[in-house]
Amino acid sequence: MNELNVGTRIAELRNTNKLTQIELAEKLGVTDRAVSKWETGTGYPDITLLPQLADVFNVSIDYLLRGTSQVRQKIAVFNAWHNNSYESINTNYLDNGWEVVELKLTGDGGGGCLGSVVLQKEFYSES
Structure with missing residues (x-):
């Protein structure tokens, strides 16, 4: 700044x-x-x-x-609830300024849940 x-x-x-x-x-x-x-x-x-x-x-x-954001980056994480991946999402993304812009959950047929998360973060340059 x-x-x-x-x-x-x-x-x-x-x-x-x-x-x-x-x-x-x-x-x-x-x-x-x-x-x-x-x-x-x-x-x-x-x-x-x-x-x-x-x-x-x-x-x-x-x-x-x-100023105006220079880059808006989006990433998608699939099987977000497999092997506690949601904890990794919190630690690696949400705690670092990423925000959830889309969330999809579906059943896996065995009583579990499959999901995908689309995350977005804006990056700024000093201008």
Whole structure:
């Protein structure tokens, strides 16, 4: 994460929304000097302001901090419930920022369960 990139995004969003630094500062309860510091890359907004800042511009906090995702990767795991593979999915994927986007379960004919899981994760570049 780079202060200048975050500041550039804030400035672009502010200009797109036709707000002055003073108007944005008033919406957030900060000084226009604070907004100026963010936009010039000499400081970050306080972490507690990020949700409010994202709401003002109707963007995600991820977008404010990291920009547009560069790569969205998907993987599929088959027989996800065979030999406790679900524990491996939790440890190797879900605990590392992957999210489940599709889950299919079917019976295996013997009282068990077969399943597949499609996982997705977004990767960002510093831009």
